[in-house]
Amino acid sequence: MRTPTANELLAAWEQGLDQSPTRRALLLLTAGSSDVAPDKLAALPIGVRDARLLRLRELLFGDAVAAVSRCAACGDPLDVSFHVHDMRAEQIEAGDPEVLTHRLQLADYDIAFRLPASADVIAVSSLDKDAARRALISHCVVEAQHDGALTAAGELPDTIVAALADTMRKADPQAQIELAMTCPACGHDWIALFDIAAFLWHEVHAWAQRTLHDVHTLARAYGWREADILAMSARRRQRYLEMVRA
Numbered sequence: 001m002r003t004p005t006a007n008e009l010l011a012a013w014e015q016g017l018d019q020s021p022t023r024r025a026l027l028l029l030t031a032g033s034s035d036v037a038p039d040k041l042a043a044l045p046i047g048v049r050d051a052r053l054l055r056l057r058e059l060l061f062g063d064a065v066a067a068v069s070r071c072a073a074c075g076d077p078l079d080v081s082f083h084v085h086d087m088r089a090e091q092i093e094a095g096d097p098e099v100l101t102h103r104l105q106l107a108d109y110d111i112a113f114r115l116p117a118s119a120d121v122i123a124v125s126s127l128d129k130d131a132a133r134r135a136l137i138s139h140c141v142v143e144a145q146h147d148g149a150l151t152a153a154g155e156l157p158d159t160i161v162a163a164l165a166d167t168m169r170k171a172d173p174q175a176q177i178e179l180a181m182t183c184p185a186c187g188h189d190w191i192a193l194f195d196i197a198a199f200l201w202h203e204v205h206a207w208a209q210r211t212l213h214d215v216h217t218l219a220r221a222y223g224w225r226e227a228d229i230l231a232m233s234a235r236r237r238q239r240y241l242e243m244v245r246a
Contacts, residue, residue, distance in 0.1 A: 001052060003059040004031040006211060006230040013208040016201070022121045025053060025197035028204060032056040042122070045100065045115035047174030051088060053196045058084050061203055069181060073188035080179065087194065089173040101142060104167050109160050112142040115172045137161050140168065214241055 004012070012031040016024040029041050029052055041049070057065075067080045104111045116136055124135040134154075141153035141164075156164070169176060177194040214237060215229045221244045229237065 001032050001055050001059065002034070006234075007227065009060070009204065010208055010211065010230070013204050020122070020125060021198055021201070022118050022125070024201045025049065026118055028056060028197075028200060029053060032059065039119075042119040043117050045117055045172055045175070046121075047089070047115065047172035049118060050177070050196050051174050053200055054084050054087060057196065057200050057203070060200075060207075065199075067199070069192060071183035071186060071188055072181075072190045072192075074183060074186040076183060076185040078181070078183060078185075080181070082179070087177050087196070102167070102171055104160075104164055106160060106163050108147045109156070110145045111156075111160070111164065112144075113140045113164060113168070114142060115168055116140050116175075133165070134161055137164050137168075140164075217241060217244060 008031045009028075012027040016027045019027065026038065026041055026049075029049065030036075030038050033041060033052070044052070063084045065080075065082050065084060068077050069080050070077050100114055102113055102115070104113065116139070120136055120139040123139060124132040127135055137156075138153035141156075144151050144153055144156060177196065179192045179194050180189070181192050182189050211230075215226050218224055218229050218237070218240055219226065222240075232240075
């Protein structure tokens with residue numbers, strides 16, 4: 001993982017404007033992982049992908065996170081702050097297919113499965129919620145046996161599918177980051193989900209808007225090309241902006 005250049009990050013942002021959240025996450029990850037093929041990134045378990053997005057967030061914007069949430073009971077806004085390193089769960093390293101294959105043995109079923117990846121989410125994105133959930137599980141089943149005989153993943157009963165989903169969730173804790181919240185106004189406690197892919201995209205979008213405005217200001221003031229302005233360090237660019245505005 002490395003810090004993308006300003007030009008690389010802007011290119012990823014521009015490509016992602018009309019894309020799904022999953023594809024946006026992969027575009028950002030690709031910008032910071034030039035040594036890894038995009039299809040390899042798409043095959044990473046969601047938790048491994050999100051751990052890398054957390055690292056990318058550190059590289060781009062630092063470890064401290066400040067956000068605003070809203071109370072699930074009274075609706076009051078509340079400030080939320082934490083550190084990226086506190087959100088990391090222990091991860092199995094990607095790349096070893098034996099490590100990444102899990103088993104569930106329940107009743108008369110013996111199922112080998114892998115954890116869901118971005119490619120699986122994209123593949124089922126056109127389906128409605130319930131159908132997508134079952135299709136996602138089916139995508140991840142490597143082999144299923146019932147009473148010792150092979151059975152199709154699509155023919156698994158709902159109870160087994162539910163058990164598989166729960167087992168997958170427990171096997172990939174980084175895929176669902178939970179924050180314990182307490183409202184200072186009404187005292188309500190609840191668990192909020194922190195979606196690093198969506199949060200980082202929001203931050204990159206805001207950064208891109210500011211950066212384009214800065215490029216416009218400097219290009220108009222000095223006649224410089226966009227590529228030359230983006231090639232500057234953020235500190236040098238800011239110093240020129242201060243002189244233009246003085």
